[in-house]
Amino acid sequence: MPVDPEYIEQLVLEEITGTISPEDSITLKRLLEQEPEAYAIWQRLHRQLTGAYIRSVRDNLPEDLPVEQVFATLRRRRRRKIFTGSLGVAASLLALVLVYKIMLPEHEPVLPAPIPSFALKTVALQLPGGQLLHLGSTQQQIVDGITFRETAGTLSWSGANPSQLARVIVPPGKDYTLHLPDGTEVKLNAATTIEMPLAFGRSREVTVKGEAYFQVAKNREKPFLVRLPKSTVQVLGTSFNVNTYDSSQVRVALESGAVKMRTNDGDVLLQPGKAVRYHPGTRPIAAGFDAHAVLSWKSGYYVFENTTVSEIADVIERTYRVKVILDSKATAEKTYSSRLEKGAPLEKFLERLKTLNNINYQFENGNSIVHLLYRP
Template sequence: MPVDPEYIEQLVLEEIAGTISPEDSITLKDLVENNPDAYAIWLRMHRRLTGDHIQSMREDLPDTLPLSQIIRVARERKRRKILARTSLSVAAVLLLTASVCYKLLFPAFKPVSPGTGPSFALKSVMLQLPDGRSFQLGSGQQQFKAVGNIFRSTSGKLSWSGGGTESQLATIIVPPGKDYIVQLPDGTEVMLNAASRLEFPLAFAHHRNIRISGEAYLRVAKEGNRPFRVQLPNSVVEVLGTSFNVNTYEGTQERVLLETGSVKLLTADGNILLDPGQAVSYQPGKAPEAFSGDTAMALAWKRGYYSFQGTSVRDVSKVMERNYSIRVILDDVAAGEQLYSSRLEKGEELEKFLIRLKSIVKIDYQFEKGDSVLHLSYRP
């Protein structure tokens, strides 16, 4: 069903500002859960208007903007409703609107890794095509024709034929609790983990460039005359033919683990070449350094489970959020500092996992808002 983008943007803006009414909240939840286009708008706006990156952007903005400019933008975007209903201070409203104006004027702001989706996040993998159309991809067999190509989705894997150009960019969005494989035009396979995103051209010509946020395992087809480049939020991985894992779930830190072949990580703080079995963790402002990586543990997600060895419950909770599409709140510092050694099966029921977690570490748990928010607390 078609949606009015401006109406969705207004609802999402009110949700972020904390001024959305219960009725509109229910409407937004239904739209995001059942309409891929609405979910795409929700995801884009949450990426741009929430998190640490938006705070740093706000610090660079003037304290206020001319009132006439604010009202004009609000009228053009049909968002005047938020100005009348918001419970925030006037300064906060102006600041939020200024952020929106800034993003409209400067759309090239550096992308960030997707955060954990909400409880009403999209249930299926979504394909966004260059012509603006979106398709939900299931685990069965699908075939459809669009933008001059025939797309086939079979057993959780997408491929296509028919041509295209490097300028035709498509996007795959994988929701929490899912994973998906994309076979690119050169034969390269990209396996995306939960809550991840892949941007790619429908055809490769002189270059083989893609963009990934989240986590993915790549098996790159070797072509000596066309290097393969993976753009991450803060760095670029350059390869010829190899298999490796990238992880950008932590917005300020990116990890690359090489399984076979050779890759080079290119950053603003220096470049580094990896050998098989090596990994690198990069944070902007610090020179990247290679270390010996645990390949089996890092790639366990490809085999259907997550492996933990002396892992803090704080880090385990982040995996739980991506696997179960819930929000996890640590009620005290001690709960997050508990160390957990076991595994989490991707298809395992949440309650079953929590019982095992509780038996191993000193925590209690309780749910809020049905089953969408989980509280973990320390148990002396």
């Protein structure tokens, strides 16, 4: 399909500033997946609007410019054409918004904008200076005095300080394990991002988008905090799973120990064997969960128990790096009980789905897109 560069730039700028709507976010993701020109624009803007450029704009800002004025200008700009030149007015305005949005002193660490997980083929470590280390080589790497080591799919490091932030990005079809400096182990599922300091100072805090399983090292002096969308999980030492793939809910399942989930709608204390699905705007409530189904991803497969094909499609996309299109509402609502082996060919799973549930499949665009259609 034809790509309008100005429209793509508009979406990317709104994504960076956090003003993009859910609908536009879906549109941008689809364009980045399917249109090389759109991804090239995304790369250019993210590269140009971080680091030294933002600092230079910050240095030249008038101290009395009201933040309300900046955001009012951005709102008026919405859906207008963007004229960037090399960077231009839109980029300058974006820089103003970023500066006023973060409101951070110069000494506080700031990471570059994240790279979408689907844009990577290997697990990557993004460092404060913008360096991107591709992981999986099992080789030791030294960057800015920090020694990174990989052993059997697990990354550990030494020589860092709390002012250094990092981001680990796991693409679809992969998973990865981190051994944090405090002894905590984190297993990251496909299409997951974690942000963290490379060394813990007075606190232990990380931010997760996607799915991760934590085995937290005990330290009563420093509770471990996992930041999730509109909620926080606080622990001392325990094993638990967090899942934020669905933007409308946050799921936390506790295997051992105890955790407190803090939200704007109330707090809930979880005991082993309990889980919570938090929908912003409703009070979180703990309930039992099937540990085999929820945690099976750590063992290399997914368990489906009366799971809708709509949910299964999301798992297929993350596992096989394909776009799944459901060709009818009946297809999306059909349920299925079985399992999906991460290392097995996708066709094998789809054939079983076709045999047991009468759901036909068809690949297109070099097998990067698969259509599913229920035929009674």
